[in-house]
Amino acid sequence: MNIQALLNDKVAAAMVAAGAPEGSPAAVRQSAKPQFGDYQANGIMGVAKKLGCNPREFAQKVLDVLDLDGMAEKTEIAGPGFINIFLSTEWLAAKADEALASDRLGVAEAEKQNIVVDYSAPNVAKEMHVGHLRSTIIGDAVVRTLEFMGHNVIRANHLGDWGTQFGMLIANLERHEAQGGDISMDLSDIEGFYRESKKLYDEDEEFAKTARNYVVRLQSGDEYCKEKWQQLVKITLEQNQRNYDRLNVSLTDKDVMGESKYNGMLAGIVEDLKAQGLAVEDDGAMVVFLDEYKNKDGEPMGVIIQKRDGGFLYTTTDIACAKYRYETFNADRVLYFIDSRQHQHLMQAWTIVRKAGYVPESMSLEHHAFGMMLGKDGKPFKTRAGGTVRLADLLDEAEVRAKKLIEEKNPELSAEEKDNIANTVAMAAVKYADLSKHRTTDYVFDWDNMLAFEGNTAPYMQYAYTRVASIFNKAGIDASSIQGQIIVSEEKEKALVSKLLQFEEAVDGVAREGQPHIMCSYLFELAGTFSSFYEACPILNAEGETKQSRLKLAALTAKTIKQGLDLLGIKTLERM
Numbered sequence: 001m002n003i004q005a006l007l008n009d010k011v012a013a014a015m016v017a018a019g020a021p022e023g024s025p026a027a028v029r030q031s032a033k034p035q036f037g038d039y040q041a042n043g044i045m046g047v048a049k050k051l052g053c054n055p056r057e058f059a060q061k062v063l064d065v066l067d068l069d070g071m072a073e074k075t076e077i078a079g080p081g082f083i084n085i086f087l088s089t090e091w092l093a094a095k096a097d098e099a100l101a102s103d104r105l106g107v108a109e110a111e112k113q114n115i116v117v118d119y120s121a122p123n124v125a126k127e128m129h130v131g132h133l134r135s136t137i138i139g140d141a142v143v144r145t146l147e148f149m150g151h152n153v154i155r156a157n158h159l160g161d162w163g164t165q166f167g168m169l170i171a172n173l174e175r176h177e178a179q180g181g182d183i184s185m186d187l188s189d190i191e192g193f194y195r196e197s198k199k200l201y202d203e204d205e206e207f208a209k210t211a212r213n214y215v216v217r218l219q220s221g222d223e224y225c226k227e228k229w230q231q232l233v234k235i236t237l238e239q240n241q242r243n244y245d246r247l248n249v250s251l252t253d254k255d256v257m258g259e260s261k262y263n264g265m266l267a268g269i270v271e272d273l274k275a276q277g278l279a280v281e282d283d284g285a286m287v288v289f290l291d292e293y294k295n296k297d298g299e300p301m302g303v304i305i306q307k308r309d310g311g312f313l314y315t316t317t318d319i320a321c322a323k324y325r326y327e328t329f330n331a332d333r334v335l336y337f338i339d340s341r342q343h344q345h346l347m348q349a350w351t352i353v354r355k356a357g358y359v360p361e362s363m364s365l366e367h368h369a370f371g372m373m374l375g376k377d378g379k380p381f382k383t384r385a386g387g388t389v390r391l392a393d394l395l396d397e398a399e400v401r402a403k404k405l406i407e408e409k410n411p412e413l414s415a416e417e418k419d420n421i422a423n424t425v426a427m428a429a430v431k432y433a434d435l436s437k438h439r440t441t442d443y444v445f446d447w448d449n450m451l452a453f454e455g456n457t458a459p460y461m462q463y464a465y466t467r468v469a470s471i472f473n474k475a476g477i478d479a480s481s482i483q484g485q486i487i488v489s490e491e492k493e494k495a496l497v498s499k500l501l502q503f504e505e506a507v508d509g510v511a512r513e514g515q516p517h518i519m520c521s522y523l524f525e526l527a528g529t530f531s532s533f534y535e536a537c538p539i540l541n542a543e544g545e546t547k548q549s550r551l552k553l554a555a556l557t558a559k560t561i562k563q564g565l566d567l568l569g570i571k572t573l574e575r576m
């Protein structure tokens, strides 16, 4: 149950009953301090101002009609007209019992929507690099969250698998085969293969001629070229899959919906945009002029959708792709996790899509942009030599560093156990460091911070889970067989229960805003709240029903942390 949303609805209804216009915001939020209750309604002052009445008097009218149905033990008017809501401890205890008994922690099933998530989207014959890392892990966390809520989620890996570069790649692949090389070996360094192809193209006129010819043949559906192209796609996908698997990312080959998929739609779209009067010929190219965007001379900006040589562009593909997502999936929302530098590109494509009537307003197109990954020096993250960092190398380094750490912390573990812990911690650290930051800002990639056992980090959260789980292991208690009911009597117990029951608010926040850091912050707060509870309220040394109740609170904490980390795509360990 999303308590905030529920209280918000109830206060909003009471406001209307007290004379506020329909739709007035109640603005119920979690209170910042315990003396202000658990939740606070902040919307009274705004409405009172509109109505021209005294806010505290209006607040009283709202309280007179507010029916919180046993949820609250106290409500009060504070300051200029806030309403503080103190939840009832019995109600909280009963809800916590329900959450523990539920296999989805009491989180309500969402009203099912069709949601397409466009993420990862690396390019064929290019290594995945750190830019794709952000899209991949943020997108995957949101996907997991939406699925957990009960939505129908379509993962769309918009692979860069089309374009004129394939001419030179096919020509070079052919060259390697003719030399009798081991193709999978030759392409294990796919980026090297790409560079080599480019060099040949630039320096060898004969090669360039062949390459250009292959572009034309591939585009006209020539079997030979298609087969070679497929080979390149397959090798790239195999390499990417290794990264996905290591990172516990849920993408597979089934989710690939690359640029080539929309190729057959492009000519028709250009025709249609022309027929609708949206696209016009300009210097041999087909262009859509958008009043919404001005160029530096203040004139409507022209978006090219077909070049003079007949070739289509990245934007043309994204126009087709949005249309396809509406027609094929009947999507309610399409979430794009792409670098902020592509914002204008997307806005232009979508403006055209809306104007052409390809998707109705009811389908929401959302760019969930993110900033760059920076090195400790504040500059874009690069290798020492200034090249892009291969994702696979980055993950290798994370493992080496985590291994050293575990070696120091737990020398007594078996080699196998150390490896397992190190790998789990390493991947979690890389992911969590990214997920825990506000998505839209650039973020500094810093090994020491991400592997620290203090602060809002993966090792801290994983360790917090292990610590709670160990309470049960140490005492030989099976967390699922605890008897009795949750009883809330101490202040720290109440704080813990309220925090536990805010899980759904975090889930909804991630889903709404596409911001996994909301979940990270929540889990970090929960771990802290549990620590204070654990210090103040002994568990195993408590007696009778208090002991049972506290064990249940610990079990619910462990379950919530595990579920929350799972939605972020982060694994937990029973021992570390």
Ligand code: ARG
Binding pocket: 118, 121, 122, 123, 158, 159, 160, 318, 321, 336, 338
């Ligand atoms: N392949 C592109 C890149 O590497 C990202 C594609 C994002 N998705 C989209 N629908 N344009 O920059």
